[in-house]
Amino acid sequence: MTLTPELDPFKLAKALSGKHLIGGKLVPAGCGEVFEVDNPATGEIIGTAAFGTKEDVDIAVISAKAAQKDWAKQSARARGKLVAECGRVLSAHVEELGRLVALETGKALRTESRVEAGVLADMFTFFGGLGSELKGETIPFNPDMLTVTVREPVGVVGCIIPWNVPLLLMAMKAAAALVAGNSVVVKSAEEAPLTVLRVAEIMNTVLPPGLFNMLSGFGPECGAPLVEHPDVKKVTFTGSVETGRIVYKAAAEKLIPVTLELGGKSPMIVCADADMDQAVAGALAGMRFTRQGQSCTASSRLFVHESIHDEFVAKVKAKVDAMVMGDPLDEKTDIGTIVSDGQLERVRSYIKIGEETKGATKHVCSALPTDPKLAKGRFVQPVIFTGMKNSDRLCQEEIFGPVCAVIKWSDYEDVLAQANDSEYGLAASIWTRDFKLAMDATKRLEAGFVQVNQNLVVQPGLSYGGVKTSGIGKEASLESMLEHFTHKKTIIFNMK
Ligand code: ADP
Numbered sequence: 001m002t003l004t005p006e007l008d009p010f011k012l013a014k015a016l017s018g019k020h021l022i023g024g025k026l027v028p029a030g031c032g033e034v035f036e037v038d039n040p041a042t043g044e045i046i047g048t049a050a051f052g053t054k055e056d057v058d059i060a061v062i063s064a065k066a067a068q069k070d071w072a073k074q075s076a077r078a079r080g081k082l083v084a085e086c087g088r089v090l091s092a093h094v095e096e097l098g099r100l101v102a103l104e105t106g107k108a109l110r111t112e113s114r115v116e117a118g119v120l121a122d123m124f125t126f127f128g129g130l131g132s133e134l135k136g137e138t139i140p141f142n143p144d145m146l147t148v149t150v151r152e153p154v155g156v157v158g159c160i161i162p163w164n165v166p167l168l169l170m171a172m173k174a175a176a177a178l179v180a181g182n183s184v185v186v187k188s189a190e191e192a193p194l195t196v197l198r199v200a201e202i203m204n205t206v207l208p209p210g211l212f213n214m215l216s217g218f219g220p221e222c223g224a225p226l227v228e229h230p231d232v233k234k235v236t237f238t239g240s241v242e243t244g245r246i247v248y249k250a251a252a253e254k255l256i257p258v259t260l261e262l263g264g265k266s267p268m269i270v271c272a273d274a275d276m277d278q279a280v281a282g283a284l285a286g287m288r289f290t291r292q293g294q295s296c297t298a299s300s301r302l303f304v305h306e307s308i309h310d311e312f313v314a315k316v317k318a319k320v321d322a323m324v325m326g327d328p329l330d331e332k333t334d335i336g337t338i339v340s341d342g343q344l345e346r347v348r349s350y351i352k353i354g355e356e357t358k359g360a361t362k363h364v365c366s367a368l369p370t371d372p373k374l375a376k377g378r379f380v381q382p383v384i385f386t387g388m389k390n391s392d393r394l395c396q397e398e399i400f401g402p403v404c405a406v407i408k409w410s411d412y413e414d415v416l417a418q419a420n421d422s423e424y425g426l427a428a429s430i431w432t433r434d435f436k437l438a439m440d441a442t443k444r445l446e447a448g449f450v451q452v453n454q455n456l457v458v459q460p461g462l463s464y465g466g467v468k469t470s471g472i473g474k475e476a477s478l479e480s481m482l483e484h485f486t487h488k489k490t491i492i493f494n495m496k
Pocket of ligand 1: 160161162163187188189190217218219220222223224227238239240241242243244246247
């Protein structure tokens, strides 16, 4: 069966309303309840999502456990081929998925949502090609014994995802888990349940039923029972540090492995000799202004050398000023909206903290949309605070919004120490023409993803994940699939 792309996201949101995908079928929640999903650009209700509870988790895990048995018996290459086929089919739905994710998250279609839908398909294609890489080793243990290791799947994997890049984050977990021979139960974020449900529906036209299940619901009612379920043998979670700790503790009770991708407060260090235009473009990309700063890797601590500070800040501000804030579905829009009321309140509270910070100057960028249809939208003008100190709250706490703190620096050793003075360690970048200095910084910056003269986002094939409270484990690469979604079994043949 093939699904025809539905390019009207409002129609699609209604059609997907009130459902989980369990055992290959769209089904309502066992309790019969739903919760509303709104359009962050207008506040209008666009649909509903099934209110998942333990009852649904139990059914999904039973279904996933049954499907995993046959899946694990297939050759790794055959599994990879099917996952790659998911990538091919999903690539025909990029426009549809991009529009729906723009509608439910408020991320602009042209600058963010369509791009994310493309990476989703790419991630499945990438992992689909890795089936035959699930290799073990031969070990020269004893000349009379053949000693080998083989990679075996862990079983049912629980994937818990956030709302900011739901497609990409779900893909890098699920594609790796599936190719490695596992089955998957995903718990979507309450703010963005519909597009990932559509992805599940599309994938179920390719995969055997039960292998890939999608539940919607809230953390305590649906996420927690998934982590706690005795037949869930691995959990991969992306979200806040606070919830990550809860998930880690619950996994510890069961003694199962976890991968945690948590927050960040990533430093971007701009040196005096940096290519100014390249670094300005990098600050825009790194701060994710087009995603309203809603990114765990956002370069939200911008360290600029004192000799170029004023010019640099003026150029960044001018570029952000030129960005169009508006309806996420409009092709002219660069910047969309904040996802939820809770997040909006959080961002506003941090802007207030910035305003009250001694020595800080607030620079408000871009312009709010004037279209009366968007009057109830959760639009926030991006804010740059200069005159910040690394010890200020705005530089230590993750905001997850369009708020950038600029810190002036003069001494290299001091700026490195400040960049590392953070509980987080997800990403970092340095901008300079001095390659010896850049090499030194890459060795000393405490982060899992360090870049020189660029601020790329997650790429298929590159291990992604943080150190310190930014998380445990890596995702998006071959190594991550091997390390996090398989067990290594040692087998010894006595040949005497
Ligand atoms: P954010 O603040 O970005 O929404 P959260 O960490 O609260 O981040 O949420 C990330 C994901 O974790 C969401 O899918 C959410 O429903 C889920 N979640 C929240 N609480 C729990 C919990 N106690 N157990 C499992 N999952 C949870």
